[in-house]
Amino acid sequence: MFLTQTTYATGANPESVAVVDVNSDNKPDIIVANLGSNTVGVLLNNGNGTFLNQTTYATSANPYSVAVVDVNSDNKPDIIVANRGSSTVGVLLNNGNGIFLTQTAYATGSYPLSVAVVDVNSDNKPDIIVANEGSSTVGVLLRC
Template identity: 25%
Template sequence: MFKRLCSEELWIFSLHASSFLTIGDINGDNNEDIIILDSQGTHLKIFLNFANGQLTEEKKFSTGYTTVKISTGDMNHDKKVDVITTDFWTHAIIILYNTGDETFYHRVISTNLYGANVRAISDINNDKIPDVIMTNYSPGEIG
């Protein structure tokens, strides 16, 4: 599942039945953790990084929805990495707020963007508030 390739600086991580992957420091220890969305889009699988090449066993969390694509960012300025995704059926943005004890709570924001997918989180307009960059199936639209 997680093994060293060629040198101490190059690693490979693979997991069966997963669809999307991102990284973020979920537990605040200054080590990037691995966050995977399962192939059905219904669960996050989180592997905490010990920074010595070892990962914890997966911690599984329900997204509560059928989600597609995931990204991370501190959406509520609490210095904790949150997970952002979209629901395939309702086209809503789902923010999974990190509570700091390796659990999350949901906030759902409705959109009317058919097939909306979160692509990135960044402060595009420099207002100190994270912006959610999305694409969708409608031609010429970016959310």
């Protein structure tokens, strides 16, 4: 049913992936949380089932999971990452061609493991929901 896998190099200890078109070419790209190298990687799609080598972006300590959603209403998907080792959620804004700006970090409970993005308060702005393993909590970061 499937061909043998093709592998692509990532940073150390990839933990989570998301697949979204980040450079507006109508081809799904791969975004990966590289826990051991404190980066997120972006592998752009060539359009023929292959991907370019990853471009990495620095995160806080131990990025564990990623979500990719437009958080600043510019119609460009941004990267949201749960940084387990620093108890933060990072937001990397997309400049529009698949290149991302430096992470802005927001405090969470301890050891955030998972993130989701949805408008929870009906203000038409995406909010971040994070599962905090170390504090046994779920946190909500409302967009202002």
